[in-house]
Amino acid sequence: MGEFELIRQYFMPLARLHGPHSLLVGPGDDCAIQQVPSGSDLVFSIDTLVVGVHFPLSYRPDYLGWRSLAVAASDLAAMGADPTCFTLALTLPEADEVWLRDFAFGLGKAAESFGLVLAGGDTTRGPLALSLQVHGLVPHGAAIRRSGARPGDLIVVSGTLGDAGAALDYLEALSPSTDEEFVLERYHHPEPRLTLGVALRSLATAAIDVSDGLLADLGHILEASSVGASIERARLPVSPALKRLKGLAAQDYALHSGDDYELCATIPEASWAGAPSSLKQQLTVIGVIESARGLRLDGAAVGSEADAVGFDHFRRKS
Numbered sequence: 044m045g046e047f048e049l050i051r052q053y054f055m056p057l058a059r060l061h062g063p064h065s066l067l068v069g070p071g072d073d074c075a076i077q078q079v080p081s082g083s084d085l086v087f088s089i090d091t092l093v094v095g096v097h098f099p100l101s102y103r104p105d106y107l108g109w110r111s112l113a114v115a116a117s118d119l120a121a122m123g124a125d126p127t128c129f130t131l132a133l134t135l136p137e138a139d140e141v142w143l144r145d146f147a148f149g150l151g152k153a154a155e156s157f158g159l160v161l162a163g164g165d166t167t168r169g170p171l172a173l174s175l176q177v178h179g180l181v182p183h184g185a186a187i188r189r190s191g192a193r194p195g196d197l198i199v200v201s202g203t204l205g206d207a208g209a210a211l212d213y214l215e216a217l218s219p220s221t222d223e224e225f226v227l228e229r230y231h232h233p234e235p236r237l238t239l240g241v242a243l244r245s246l247a248t249a250a251i252d253v254s255d256g257l258l259a260d261l262g263h264i265l266e267a268s269s270v271g272a273s274i275e276r277a278r279l280p281v282s283p284a285l286k287r288l289k290g291l292a293a294q295d296y297a298l299h300s301g302d303d304y305e306l307c308a309t310i311p312e313a314s315w316a317g318a319p320s321s322l323k324q325q326l327t328v329i330g331v332i333e334s335a336r337g338l339r340l341d342g343a344a345v346g347s348e349a350d351a352v353g354f355d356h357f358r359r360k361s
């Protein structure tokens with residue numbers, strides 16, 4: 044089977060997984076056409092992953108398919124966008140049918156789960172690399188940006204932090220324990236908080252997804268908003284599994300390690316007080332935005348650049 048047929052067989056099904064969406068023309072023409080409803084803004088972002096830089100050659104292709112789309116879709120969640128469609132540019136050393144089938148399987152599961160239709164793509168021969176561009180829609184002017192945080196806003200995070208970072212210690216484990224399996228699953232199959240992002244649209248003044256680590260990513264909000272913040276270590280949400288695996292160091296993983304793809308947002312106190320409890324249950328208040336620049340952890344300045352940079356284990360491992 045030729046490369047073109049392989050792509051056709053494995054990727055075309057991803058172009059028709061869903062019912063109504065804003066895609067007028069999908070793969071098969073020179074361009075895809077997406078209708079942008081009047082009163083909506085188109086939100087889009089691209090991510091590139093290169094073998095040996097972002098993932099090892101031995102990484103399971105079905106996991107890679109899920110993870111690559113999840114990571115891209117997480118940026119839509121951070122902006123509060125409703126996901127619509129994506130394009131894929133795939134560079135392959137050879138048309139390996141088993142690899143392509145498994146990659147498309149993981150990618151397809153993610154696409155269905157996140158509500159993203161494949162709008163088109165391109166394939167080229169060369170060292171394994173993939174670029175995914177994701178599209179989403181928001182009501183005009185309603186996208187959550189990094190620059191809106193104001194003194195007095197509460198800082199919240201979704202889910203638990205540090206699990207995916209800890210998972211890197213167990214990637215080679217032959218028979219992982221239940222707790223190790225829990226954090227590994229968090230790493231291999233991140234869940235972009237798309238529904239939560241949309242719910243935050245009317246509440247949050249700023250948001251970002253935690254890809255590089257809480258300190259680094261919260262730092263981006265502070266920078267863009269020209270504010271500072273105080274957060275408390277004891278408030279950081281960590282999973283029972285991470286606590287059991289890492290003990291007192293669990294909070295360090297929550298602060299520094301990335302790859303969790305949870306959301307960090309800032310919400311005015313009055314909005315938080317009036318927020319539905321179903322939303323509050325998904326979020327933990329970890330601190331407050333302040334006018335004094337810089338980030339304070341339990342009152343002590345988190346000063347150096349090194350403290351604010353995420354671990355970036357994935358690159359180190361490969």
Ligand SMILES: [Mg+2]
Pocket residue numbers: 117118121251252254
């Ligand atoms: Mg991001």
